Amino acid sequence: MTRFFTGLMRLRRGPWEMLATIIIAIGVFMLMQPFVIWAFTYSFVVTLTGTVMFIIVSHFPE
Amino acid sequence: MAQIVIKNLKKQFGDFMAVRESSFTIEDGEFFMLLGPSGCGKTTTLRMIAGLELPTSGEIYLDGEEISQRPPSERDIAFVFQMFALYPHMNVRRNISYPLVSQGMPKTAVQAKVAEVAGILGIEDILDRPVGGLSGGDRQRVALGRAIVREPKAFMMDEPLGALDAEFREHMAEELRALHDRMGATTVYVTHDQLEAMQMGDKIVVMNNAVVEQFGTPQEIYDKPATMFVADFIGSPSMNFLKFHGKLAGGASEVSVHDVRCAVPTSREPFEGDMAFGVRPEHIELSDAADFRAEVLATEYLGTTQIVTLRTAGGDIKARIPSHQVARTGETVGLNFKASTVTLFDRQSGRALKSELNEGVLHG
């Protein structure tokens, strides 16, 4: 876990990609969940954030 | 720690005979080599001892207990695979603790044991690394760690150095042998590299075509080969065979090779027919005075020694001579053979003829 955070601090690709992946997953979940409509409403923003983040962090060094 | 006895072990895959009626004994604490070219049945033999294959027939005794039909998990042996067989999805620590966890050892005991083994192998610092990124040597150490952590009765090693590059292999071989000397565990080791076998082994079994060709200490096997195969397989350059047809009386100590009389160890077995005069390269001397003539084909410089390729009436042979001695390509020279080391072979069967030299080694 600490490795994960130090990775984030040092702009390492692995942990950041993991973070972006989680954000995308949350976005997709929000889009399709049947519980609250506000989550659906904001899902797009979340997924977009995650995706853009993924594109950026995939250029960080390993 | 244990003694392993193999009796009439046989393994057949369909029509293919992988191992034919092998018998030998591995003494407690021995570093034991199974040596042979690929496909000779050495790995199958090892796998049968480990329980990864069940023999078609024959017995295996581990510490006096017949185990040939038991699954590996009931044999209490460890195995080091050629490709290391580390679990790629686990880190070093989990790899090493896997056999302990499988046995249901409590967590704290596992921790302590792993730490101890890591200390022995000097891999404490990589315990939490995934195995994927390790160097060959470290992988090798982890594989060893996983084997020794359980304190099994015996270790099986299937060409454990085969996947390492040449330079590192030498170093690792020494480390492995040192580890063995420290732990004194019975180890069965498979290799196709004769140098490795000679270097590390206490005893060697040479196998070829599913058959045990010879069984003995390294020096014995080198000096007193039982068959032409063994003579050829061991040593680099390998033993020279001067082919000739002749007659040998029992008790004779001389044989006529292409009309040149050559001294040999006193024969214990009369023979007539196609023979081979087997002599190691370092037992050949270049001497202008000698009767046995040969033409120098090539020389190869090797530092203090050189290898000279010679053409004789009995075929091309190689001699190892000091590098300061001059041998020019194209020249004709005379050869002397060191009589006490010569082995004569029956070329038909490849069998060594019994003599004063090898009578203690050859059976039957």
Next chain:
Amino acid sequence: MSSFSVNEPSVRTKWFAGTLVILYAIITMIPLVWIAMTGFKSPADAISYPPKYIIGSDSDAGFQPTLEGYVNLFTTRTRQTQDYLEANPPESWADEIVRKYDMVIVGPSKFGERFLNSVIIGFGSTFLSVFLGTLAAYAFSRFKIPLADDLLFFILSTRMMPPIAVAIPIFLMFRNLGLSDTHLGMILLYTAVNISLAVWLLKSFIDGIPTEYEEAALIDGYTRFQAFYKVVLPQAATGIASTAIFCLIFAWNEYAFAVLLTTANAQTAPPFIPTIIGIGGLDWPAIAAGVTLFLLPVMVFTILLRKHLLRGITFGAVRK
């Protein structure tokens, strides 16, 4: 005593596994067999209850095979008056079949045309995507291309796009360029979709060809381009062939673009087959006949392709 290895499943396990897998395979095949069978039924047999599943028997479950479905698939027919029917005897066996319903064949149906469109567009786009794909894959495999990883990801992601989402602007663009409902338009479109698979797949094949071969050719006095086509292409031939079949199967099966961007000229078979109308409602035997004819080539290709299947569906990442 039997031979035994730790990893070799026991005979009993094998027998058990085999039975289950064969059972599943049979269940899988039932719909396909049923459709093939339906193609040879008369419309009445096709919708009878209980279903008829025995060929040529008189029992309740039997049906007489007929080519009615295939005739209906390939022809357009019209109802005629009794006078006309009497005046014009049937001209062919096919004519004979439709006479049962007081109909005459007035011409071929669109099926042949649509099928031909499928073939033209399929082969056209396959050729183009494999051709361009081979070049690009070679470049990606052998040369340092700036941002190569991003380009490759971009190329792959184009195949992941929902076709409907892409169809809107494509529709507008094609309308402006006059490419709507043309073979060229569809070929370009399918090429664009297929090229990602082609590049990824061929790259994996070309990656598998050691560079030493080309280097040897370079040293032997050939130019880079000559080395490419004299040394790399022949060795990539199987890869190219299986890539081509994958592209062909995609173009062959594609539905969304076809239904949205074509109406008549360049429409392929998938949007057409469900719309085959007989007398009254849907003509199930004709549809089944069309489905059978349409699926047959793909099945043959699948069998030919089985060794490369995995590579194709994982963009070359997994070798089998």
Next chain:
Amino acid sequence: MSDKTLDRVASATPPPVARKIRGLSDRAIAWIFVAPTIFLLLAINIFPLIWTIRLSFTNYKANRIGREVKEIGFRNYERILTDSDIWLNMQATAHFLIWTIFFQVLIGFALAWLINKKFKGNDLWTTIIVLPMMLSPAVVGNFWKFLYQPQIGLFNYIIAFFTGKEPSSFQMLGEVNLAPWSIVIVDTWMWTPFVMLICLAGLRSIPDYIYEAAEIDRASKLRQFFTITIPMVLPFLMLAVLFRGIENFKMFDLVVQLTGGGPGSTTELTSINLKREAFEKWRTGYASAYAIILFVTVFGLASIYVKALNKVKER
């Protein structure tokens, strides 16, 4: 070999000829080879994508040529993302997605595991099992519609045969509570082989010696399954799940042919809904915004997919 032969070989080789042959530089070839592909993708994927983004901020309607086009900012996005009907479509899509993946993984993995037992003839049966996934989804949807016909359809007949129910007493495609399952069944029939193939690749990527090592390490078969088989197949399974997820998220042809979104809107998956907005209602601007939302989602999933792909590739 004789020295003379060698001499002749050497002397017969002519002196090197003119050094004119040069050809294109590697750099030039790289660009010439890549350019057409990039150009095609730019023209048919990227340019339209940018166009879609632009349109998504307008009220453009493609069927109304003379109509004035107005910039309306994020209005389209707002409307879509607050529309409870579209939310329902997303949920229908989620239902489809979750259950198809669940069944396909379950059955696909089980099949792969069985096939990996290397029984005689497993190749042949594997090929047969694989057939459905190579077929045209639209055509598959079409003929399954036939199989699902109450009364005359084979599916109902078989179910009736085994349960004793009247075949016409249930309608797979017509009943609100059955229709979502009917598409799940067909998709599972069609795509289980896909998951199976990938799992099989995963299983076959586990070298035998790993199991031998585990055997030596005295792990039971069950432990081997959970600590070796499952974790080692997992990246492959991930790949299969993501790919099926992406494919089913944009599912169109199969379901259009099967249910057309009905009954009511119970099986109206997002792409069907999008198709209605874009090509039936012709609300191009609105549909563009919708498309962008789907696209971003798929693109996000695709990023993860490629990550998984690379992981598998490392094996």
Next chain:
Amino acid sequence: MAEVQLNGISKAFGATRAVHDISMTIGDGDFVVLLGPTGAGKTTTLRLISGLETLDSGSVFIGGRDVVNDTPAQRDVAMVFQQYSLYPHLTVRDNLAFPLRSPILKTPEDEITRKVQKIAEVLQIPHKLDNKATALSGGEMQRVSIGRALVRNPSIYLMDEPLSSLDAKLRADLRVELKRIQADLGSTLLYVTHDQIEAMTMATHIGVLEEGRLVQYGTPKEIYENPVSVYVASRLGLPRINILPSTLFPGAHKGPQIGLRPEHIQQGDGTEARVLRSEHLGDQTRLHLEVQGHPLTTLTDPNQQVAVGATIKINLQNPLYFDASGARIV
């Protein structure tokens, strides 16, 4: 055949310097072996000469002509790769003819037939000419690869560990054969290997590479007997040279480190050493000794039995001296 001259050639891949400022001359008719462990820059040097890699700096002259801007095809070199140099889609005959059909040579077909036939005879594979390349055994394949180089008459032959994928016996045979072919043709040959036996037995000159630099260049004898550094000394000789602090041994020393080849240690009297282990290799017996905690290997006569744990006395013969950094002190 021609002389090849390298003037300060360098090549870096990213941050790693593969080849650094190498200058050497490969004389016409020389058999030069580049020796070094994996990653020393041997192969890169070869590829720089062939033109498969472009130089970062320096220049390459082949037959007196600067070839830096030439394509591999224009450089008139022939190369044998470690593996994979036969085209699997062609027959042996077409493989051998491939260089002759290149746009640079454009040899007439009848001449190609003649030459291919001849080279096949030289390589003793005329009966295999019409086999697919993939149908050959490993040894035959490597023979054909060498043949592919031999059909031409280039300025220099470049060989990149051509024997490393073969087994020991075959390697020994081909070693002799290759050496003889080279001598017969009088060709210039640059050969890369990490195998010291190959280097010692075949080379007229050895170039020892260390991390991209050429550290010593000379005849095998020179390199063996007069290494310039510990690194070079450890490259040749089996078992490897022992490097020990000179303080272990009595007497005046020229440097802090002493290099003792195992065969240069004499037993009898002198420093005391404990026997750790003896390895019986047949023609020789290796003794692993320990001198005040420092391991040391020496050779002894196979017939002599030495007990483990015994103490023997050793003295030095022709020791080499090195400074703290490893450089030779003469």
Next chain:
Amino acid sequence: MSYSKLATVSAIALAATGVASTAQAEDLTLCWAAWDPANALVELSKEFEAQSGHTMNFEFVPWPNFADRMLNELNSGGKLCDLLIGDSQWIGGGAENGHYVKLNDFFDNEGISMDDFAPATVYAYSTWPKGTPNYYALPAMGDANGWFYRKDWFGREDIQAAYKEATGQDLREPQSQTEMLQIAQFFQGREIDGKTVYGAAIFTERGSEGITMGVTSALYPWGFKYENTPGQYDMEGAVNSPEAVEALEFYKTFYETATPPGYTNSYMGESLDAFKSGQVAMAMNWFAFFPGLYADPVTGGDKIDFFVNPPQNIAASTLGGQGISVVSYSDKQDAALEYIKWFSDPGVQAKWWELGGYSAHNAVLQDPGFVDSQPFAGDFLLAMDGVLDFWQEPAYAELLLAMQKRVHDFVVADQGTAQEALDKLIEDWTEVFEDEGKL
């Protein structure tokens, strides 16, 4: 077929030679739906080919895809069709988006008078804006939604008795919607000749326009209106009037209690299937299919009879049918116009009726022999007197799809109430009209 008719046909054929073209021979393509009348048109057009020298090609698209395909074609400015027989609702879009050629000048020049055609058809198929003398099509195929039933079953004494017993009434062609439901419910699940049969097949299709066409067949007789004031788009209180709610509930009851199982997505084809396979006592469908049904060897002839959509509060039928238009993207408009000129000829129209097409020409409809010419001819005239049509707005597709969704969700998917469905429909429609700038 009567001999007198045959005579007329040939006379017309002679007269029509005057149309023969002065222009070069063209390849004309006519687009329409793929159904029985289309085949009749192919037959009919052979005469045109012979006279004009033009060649006629046909692109017939199956009904489920017809609107999609053709609107797609028009919207992409395709040149596939020179002539299009397009659905009545398309006329608004066709006119406003310039897909169709305006025909007023052509009619004036050629002396074609819209007064020669039945007013309802001219209103519905030709004019835009509605009712103004701006013509974009010539009425080609009159059509409305009607019903047909198993005359043989209705005539059986045992069944009549059973009906009497069950309802206390006589079994007859239904005179109202509710009676029709009663009859249908009577047949539902009944065993006839050892086979379970059902009440009636109605339209429930979701994908194109099916359920809307079915539902309006109930809505209109109850007095459903789109707007309180025509042209004002004031739908509140009209679309969701109590009558409309009642009618929608009626349709749902009909669907749930009197239709065969599995008919959850049925339109023309399924309705025909259900009837022809002997599953239903009654079925709803377009008049266009009636000739084919009558000719059916199994269920046609004596076994079938037809009736117009029964009235409830008022008499009304859902309009089908199409006008023929010239596509403005065509390069061969002159030749296409020639075809229309030829087609408008009363003689051709008579033959059109005879071959199975529904002429809208007064010369045919008002022919004294017309009513008896076919068993459904009288019903057709009756139906065409009271036809009502869906929105013909340019935004018709959006309006239709909204209705498809709301109605299907309620009727078939059983979601919400009728009131809610119609309220939501108004919301949807309001949004559309707002987008259109009409509200």
